[in-house]
Amino acid sequence: MPINYYLFLSLALFTIGMVGVLTRRNAIIIFMCIELMLNAVNLLLVAFSKMHYQAALEAGQLATQAGVEGQLFVFFIMVVAAAEVSVGLAIIVMMYRNIHSVDINFLNRLKH
Amino acid sequence: MSLTNEIIQQRLTEKFGEQVSEFSTSYGMLQFEAPKEINLKVLNFLYDDAQLGFIFLTDLTGVHYPDQKGRELAVVYHLHNLKENIRLRFKVFTGVDQPDVYTATGLFSSANWMERETYDFYGINFVGHPNLKRILNVDEMDYFPLRKEFPLEDQTRIDKDDEMFGRG
Amino acid sequence: MSEHIKLPEGSIEKTTTTLNLGPTHPATHGVMQNILELDGERIVSADQTIGYIHRAFEKLAERRPLAQITTLTDRLNYCSSPLNNMGWHMTCEKLLGITTPKRVDYLRVIVMELARIADHLICNSIMGVDAGAYTGFLYVMQYRELIYEIYEEICGARLTTNMGRIGGFERNFNDIAFQKLEKFLDEYPKALKEFENMFQRNRIFMDRTMGVGGISAERALNYGFTGPNLRAAGVDYDVRVHAPYSSYQDFEFIIPVGSTGDSYDRWLVREQEMWQSLSIIRQAYQKVQAFTGAEAEVYHADVPEYYLPAKQDVYTKMEALIYHFKIIMGETDIPAGEVYHAVEGGNGELGFYLISDGGRAPYRLHFRRPCFIYYQAFEELVKGAMLSDAIITMSSLNLIAGEMDA
């Protein structure tokens, strides 16, 4: 599968996520869009990993580990995403508790 | 030192003089009356006095005497001294035109619902009650069902069809 | 940006959820409504509405002759209706000045303690059901069935027994009743033990009930708690001991008391009271068996003015027929006066405040219904607790809607 396909698919997904971040006001949705962007990147990383693997195979190297970094990177991104979500959602919940809204426009105020 | 009806009567008359009256003993239980203005004072005295110590409100209810003009409605308190194991009955009377009696909720938390029930049944208005509204009957009810002039059955009811009961 | 600073009208909703428990919620045995304000699972406030089965007992009682009021007291606390019946009869006897023979007293004690067992048994096993364990409930319910069979032998009905008459019982206990009683005394302790094994030291159950719905002795007294719920809070107030009626002074029993007044204490107190009741029944049964000869046939006081004559006499003797008519038509003399009599009902002090003006029916009859009085403490009991705690607390209080709403 040509890598371009994956490249443009990821780009499109990333852009969709970005547009979501820019246009939506609900903090949770924005957060979800960030996850979407991360996933777009993940997809690309995996694709690149397989690209390198194929390259290594074609170059005749018996390297089963070629491109493994890409997938490990995805793994770490997932870890970070999970950590980020737990903290981020905690913040959103706190914010909701205090100002009873998850509209980011109300987040402009730093205090009541 | 055991508490007897006589001591209670004596202490009460010492404190309130002529205002408490109609002392009698009915089936072993002391009962007396006080004007409705001082009902809280009497209850407080009975509650706080170290010797008397009537800290338990057993029962609170109303009675309707339509024949006694000016004092148609009575509020009856049954108090209990658990330590000495002695009970007494205490009544205040009020007229039906303006049935205002001071609430005992400040003293006894248990009086809350009993007063609401009494209000529900007799329309006695407990002044100072935190939440005086009907408790058992529907809020829309516009009379006080346990007063003697109201019949047991709601005469205006349409949900009863005598034919269904073999009386048609 | 300034346009965003001000929150739009109504955008701050309350963070709490309003949960309407009842009137058809499974945990509200009988019917009551609890409007709970929840913050997550925590209860912020509770508002109780009752009166969903208000039946105007007190108004009805003003129309009914004394003898017919048993049909009302039956339906007060229907889990232990004989207790209410006996209480009512004793109130009438107090008013009429009747003293009952010892054998009647002891028979009454048997019946009353059976009723108490039936009452506590339902409460405790329902607590198990509300905690999610249904099976224990059905184990002990079989023995309640046995109690009902005994009732059926005594009076002909199971639940709303209409048992007893002013001055005694309507008929002597037959042998089958005593046999069944023996069977009950024999088998029930095992079942109760088994029931306790299932719950008492089960950590899940203990966790669910310990520290749930606790109340201090002072607050409990102030709220007018009586019965097991008060005893669980540590006050050993028991009408059977404080104002012995029906020869309770002749029996040896202890008053189990708790310390914290929480649901687990209430459960334990009820459990212990069942054991005590069993012991009382055994004692009473022994005393009943000690009567021999003509004494063993005594089942009512000798008060021809108030107790219906024997049927055979009614058919044959003129005098008996006259009494019969007088009693049924309510033409016998009833003294005027005010009586307050209390018995230890299933839930606590069940009081009857009877004002008689000498008429056939009471001038005013007020029931001191323990449920009604202590249920108002519910909000205080559950505030800050969790939703599940409210359920357990509610069932541990043994709320009987029939008694509460009268």
Added chain:
Amino acid sequence: MSIVQILFWVLAVMALFSALMVITSKNPVYSVLWLIVTFFAISGHYILLNAQFLAVVNIIVYAGAIMVLFLFVIMLMNARQEGASGSKRWVTLAGTVSGGIFLLVLVAALKDSELKTRSAMVMDGQVGLIKVLGNELFTRYVIPFEISSILFLSAMVGAVVIGKKD
């Protein structure tokens, strides 16, 4: 068109469509559900690329945990609809336009890159198997791995601290 291509296109369209639905749904719950669909599509891509481990982990972590948290928070707030108005029209427009431009720029930049000729291996390759990944993770990358666990722990503590009332 081979079966692989068909699968790729199906998954790609599914991913894009559901991603679009994520940002256009008014109801946040729908957004969550569409995002889950997106994740499943992406997991499908992983399987296509024979990155089995990541595919399953993606489902467990994203669909099974993270999105549950999102849904949980939304339910907790009981936010049925986004605030009365939603976004302002010009914000939406500006966001979309800038996103489009961004996409355009990147596409233009990458269109002629040397990558064009290369391809990713699908349906085969050992690299995505647990054995390989695990080997690498616990030998060469063991320190980052451990550090990530510390990150996790601190995130957990942080979440608890933030979430605690007062």
Added chain:
Amino acid sequence: MQLTQRAKSVDRQPLTWLESIYLWNILKGMAITLRHMFMKKATIQYPEQQRTFSKVFRGLHVLNRDEAGRENCTACGLCAVACPAEAITMEAAERQPGEEQLYREEKYAAKYEINMLRCIFCGLCEEACPKDAIYLSQTFAPANYARKGFIYSKDELLIPHPITDREAYVKALGDRQPPHSTTHTN
């Protein structure tokens, strides 16, 4: 607050270690339930098996006849007075000459209806009857589809005629002794 000498604290000891790991008591409970699984079942399969009711059970009413088949009821109305549910309606009529084999007394109930839906089966009517006329039987009142099915008239209440319908009469008596000659003064 100690009021009596009879108080005894309930057994509220803290959890032991064994109890605190949940398992022990859960296993104990499970042993109990398992044991019950193999025990004899308490169930009475109602429509097929029937439990005998006690002899004093208060079920459907029966209007009694004497051994000659005459109705006992004299329509005195005591049962209606005693009925707390006001479920009994009756109309009295004078016995006409020639009806002596039908009614025992000079007055009889021309109409006697009990509304079983109202009736609470308290047994007070049976107790109030001075004429050995109304009894509550050991049959419970069956369910029915409509309200009018619960107005039991005299036909449905009367015990079968002891002479003309002897068999049913004996059946209705069940295990009771057939009435020996009770002496009636009037």
Added chain:
Amino acid sequence: MNQYLIAMDSWYILEKLILIGALIGLSFFIAMYTTLAERKIAGWMQDRMGPNRAGPFGIFQPLADGGKLFFKEEITPTSSNRFLFLLGPALAMIVALITSTVIPWGASYVGETRTVALQVADVDMGILIVFGIVSVGVYGIMIGGWASNNKFSLLAAIRGASQMVSYELPMGLSLIAVLFMTGSLKMSAMVEYQMQHGWNVLYQPLGFLIFFVCALAECNRTPFDLPEAENELNFGYHQEYSSMKLGFYLFAEYINMFVSSAVMATLFFGGYDIPFFDETAWQGSALVLSALTFAVMMAKVSFFLFLFIWIRWTIPRFRYDQLMNLGWKKLIPLALINMLISAALLLFLNK
């Protein structure tokens, strides 16, 4: 996985399709009769008879229930979201059914021309897939509860979500110790390992216990049936459901039980391994062996189902916070310790 996609021939597809159909049928059948078993066993444990009117011994009871539910009116609460309201039970059902694909149900039938595995997909990461699917299972409850637009349902949904997410952790952790030993995520490999080395439960009793407790929680069974606690939440998340949607929820619960029983049997009780018998020494027909192993598997599954039911009718349920405490403060540390000790022991013994 790739080799399957490539090596697909029409027989293979047919074989798998038949297997899938049979599995779905089996799941439904078992679920149906688990409902009856639940009611009968509950009855027996409570000194009652249980349903016995519908057919001899009540064996048509599930059919009667199903027939009734099919012909009952569908009610969609007016204020609820129609699509989500439908999605909830559908998701619950689908997820419950998917999980059974990776479980080996019996020894492979080794015929002359081809080998038929009694397993739909013997993927390398079998158990991980089970986890993946199970973690998605929570959506059925959440969406259904939320779409009902009822506070009880919502509370139940929240409870269910947090409970299931929390209990996945100790479940996974307790499993890791097993994975240490078997060294494979493949379900069939695990069974084969246990055939040679004895059942895992002998080496991992604590692990099994934790896994079992978590399975109870994941299936919403007593003592963890908080999302549908009838005395508190009045059936919780499926309170507003009627007719077959309700049937789907109820069925899904029993299918979940069935599948988790199968998973437990596979992971800890040797799967289709016949105890005290060496399958490789079997001389008779391969078909009989497959049938026998399948029967043994079913016996193990039935035992677990019985255990589920038995527990349900014995003990009370937890409170929400106690449930969380048990999960986070007791089971997770326990599982961790179990894991560490197993790891240490394995290292020590391998040296």
Added chain:
Amino acid sequence: MSRPVSYNLIQKPLEADISMAPMPDGHQGEGFFATSLDSVIGLARKNSIWPLPFATSCCGIEFMATMGSHYDLARFGSERVGFSPRQCDLLMVMGTIAKKMGPVVKQVYLQMAEPRWVIAVGACASSGGIFDTYSVLQGIDQVVPVDVYVPGCPPRPEAIIDGVLRIQDLVGKESLRRRNSENYKLLLESYGIQ
């Protein structure tokens, strides 16, 4: 006071309620299939009646006994007692229904999914019983249509089972089309439903 008679043997005929009557067999043109489907579904429904115990007072306690080990209503396939009106088929109103409660009963009835049946257990629910007072509804048929009445105060568990058996008869015979029929709509309209 021994009683000279034991049994009342006279079987009071069942009142077939006209509004409840099933449609004539083999309703025109539908032929054999419709009729037999009717009976099969009737059989299924009959054996799977999930009750909603609307237990307010004494009769509720006897209902417990009916559900209990001795009488075991579960034998009829009715042990899944639900408190969610959506899931139940049979509304069992047991105990006094006060005027305050009347609207709640109606509400519960409205929330139930068709086909639904109602059984009034005990004197209070059926007719008010002894509580002929200002606060008690004189029979729930004032607010919801009732299919079977069970007399008794409270009825014995046997009597409650008897009532359930009568309901089973009714359910088994009911035509699938009854709930769409004009008769039924009229019945509901008379209660102000729909």
